[in-house]
Amino acid sequence: MKALFKSVNLIGDALNISPALRAWIKQQPDIVEVYVQTLNDHVAPLYKGMVRDFLENYDEDRPRKLKTFCTVYDRPSGEWDVDHTFDVNAAFKLSDQKRQHLATSYADLLGVKIGDTKFDLKPIYIPDYTHSGEIPLSTIPEGLILVSMFSASCTSRDPKIGVPNKMLPWEKWKPILKYIRERFPTTPIRFLGASTDMVPNGYAMGLVEAGEYMLGIPLNRLALIMQKAKLLVTIDNGMAHLAATQETPTFEMYPMCLAPYYILPVGNPNLYWVQMDPMKVVSEYLLKHLEYAVHNKLRVRK
Numbered sequence: 001m002k003a004l005f006k007s008v009n010l011i012g013d014a015l016n017i018s019p020a021l022r023a024w025i026k027q028q029p030d031i032v033e034v035y036v037q038t039l040n041d042h043v044a045p046l047y048k049g050m051v052r053d054f055l056e057n058y059d060e061d062r063p064r065k066l067k068t069f070c071t072v073y074d075r076p077s078g079e080w081d082v083d084h085t086f087d088v089n090a091a092f093k094l095s096d097q098k099r100q101h102l103a104t105s106y107a108d109l110l111g112v113k114i115g116d117t118k119f120d121l122k123p124i125y126i127p128d129y130t131h132s133g134e135i136p137l138s139t140i141p142e143g144l145i146l147v148s149m150f151s152a153s154c155t156s157r158d159p160k161i162g163v164p165n166k167m168l169p170w171e172k173w174k175p176i177l178k179y180i181r182e183r184f185p186t187t188p189i190r191f192l193g194a195s196t197d198m199v200p201n202g203y204a205m206g207l208v209e210a211g212e213y214m215l216g217i218p219l220n221r222l223a224l225i226m227q228k229a230k231l232l233v234t235i236d237n238g239m240a241h242l243a244a245t246q247e248t249p250t251f252e253m254y255p256m257c258l259a260p261y262y263i264l265p266v267g268n269p270n271l272y273w274v275q276m277d278p279m280k281v282v283s284e285y286l287l288k289h290l291e292y293a294v295h296n297k298l299r300v301r302k
Contacts, residue, residue: 001028001030001031001032001033001081001082002032002033002035002078002079002080002081002082003024003032003033003034003035003080003081003082003083003084004035004036004037004075004076004080004082004083004084005021005034005035005036005037005082005084005085005086006036006037006038006075006084006085006086007036007037007038007047007085007086008038008039009038009043009086009088010043010152010153010238011042011043011046011219011237011238011239011241011242012236012237012238012240012241012263012265013088013102013263014038014043014046014047014086015046015050015123015124015125015238015241015242015244015245016101016102016103016106016123016241016263017050017086017103017106018050018103018123018124018125019103019106019107019114019120019121019122019123019124020086020103020106020107020109020110020112020114021050021051021086021110022050022051022054022124023107023110023112023113023114024110024112025051025054025066027112031067032066032067032068033067033068033069034051034066034068034069034070035069035070035071035072035076036069036070036071036072037072037073037074037075037076038071038072038073039073040073042216042218042219043219044071044073045071045218045219045220046125046219047069047071048069048071048128049124049125049126049127049128049220049223050124050125050126051066051069052126052128053126054066054069055069084110086106086109086110087109088102090105090109091105091106091109092105092262094108094109095261095262099259099261100261101121101261101262101263101264101266102262102263103120103121103123104116104121118266118267118269119267120267121266121267122244122245122265122267122268123241123244123245123265123267124245125219125223125242125245125246126245127220127223127224127227127246128220129224140221140224140225140228141188141190141225141228142228142229143187143188143228143229143230143301143302144187144188144189144190144225144228144229144230145180145184145187145188145189145190145229145230145231145232145233146189146190146191146192146214146225146226146229146231146232146233146234146239146243146248147177147180147189147190147191147192147232147233147234148191148192148193148232148233148234148235148237148239148240149167149168149173149191149193149197149199149234149235150167150192150193150194150197150235150237151166151167151235151236151237152194152237152238153166153237154166154167154235163279164278164279165255165256165257165277165278166235166236166237166255166257166278167235167278168235168253168278168281168286169278169279170199170200170203170207171203171283172278172281172282172283172286173207173283174206174207174283175283175284175286175287176233176283176286176287176290177189177206177207178206179287179290179291180231180233183294184230184231187230188212189209189212190212190213190214191208191212191213191214191215192214192215192217192222192239193213193215193216194215194216195215195216196215197215198213198215219242222242223242223245223246226242226243226246226248227246227248228301229243229248229249229301230249230300230301230302231248231249231250231251231294231298231300231301232248232249232250232251233250233251233290234250234251234252234253235252235253235254235255235278236252236253236254236255236258236263236264240252240265241263241265243265243268244265244267244268244271247268247269247270248268248270249270249298249299249300249301250265250268250270250271250272250298251272251273251274251289251290251293251294251298252264252265252271252272252273252274253273253274253276253278253286254273254274254275254276255275255276255277255278256275256276256277256280257277260273260275270298270299272289272292272293272297272298274286274289
């Protein structure tokens with residue numbers, strides 16, 4: 001059987017197809033060749049990681065395992081037994097109708113069942129332990145505190161809207177970061193984002209110190225860093241979902257504009273979250289929850 005799946009999605013939306021994709025492969029009676037058509041960007045390497053264990057464990061005596069998996073950027077020619085698009089807009093619409101998680105909606109649209117426990121909703125990304133870009137795996141830093149303040153889908157990115165629905169105003173980060181620095185005085189902090197995701201001049205004072213940006217990191221390397229990270233403090237973005245694949249201790253500030261059942265990374269057993277409107281929430285409220293999470297809920301790594 002040959003199958004072509006199309007997925008042109010942001011990091012979090014892409015990772016949430018993994019339960020459905022894996023369920024579909026598992027239910028096939030024949031050896032399967034899968035091609036994923038996507039953009040040639042930083043998200044593309046995630047798809048192979050969703051099924052890496054199927055590829056590594058393949059042998060001819062177990063025909064339910066995946067035989068071929070390729071990521072392509074142009075639609076291949078030829079006939080396909082299955083031709084399916086993981087359409088995030090269609091999945092969100094179904095989540096609206098059924099009040100269910102995005103991962104479940106992806107599965108429903110593909111015609112497979114993934115179960116209804118938090119474990120079933122966990123996004124899967126298995127890092128490549130033999131490759132980490134041009135930097136040796138031996139240099140993967142351990143024990144970092146990771147902070148992710150940006151979201152590609154925040155309405156503040158739209159010049160017609162301007163008002164954020166996910167990203168906190170910079171001033172509201174200051175008490176949070178002050179607490180982190182005082183609570184973990186010897187732990188390095190690194191700020192995640194795309195290569196252009198930097199706090200604007202005039203706001204960075206008291207937030208980001210010299211050498212603390214870690215921007216544009218390949219996602220495979222970042223997943224390996226997250227495996228050994230002490231803590232991730234984030235808003236709703238792709239980092240929250242990549243962290244869920246590695247079960248990173250995560251404090252997430254989830255937006256009020258999205259119901260929790262939509263896309264909260266509930267599959268991460270080491271997640272503490274609080275819902276907030278970034279324009280209305282006060283820093284003290286977020287700080288109170290962060291302190292409680294660190295002291296009582298999260299298994300913060302040593």
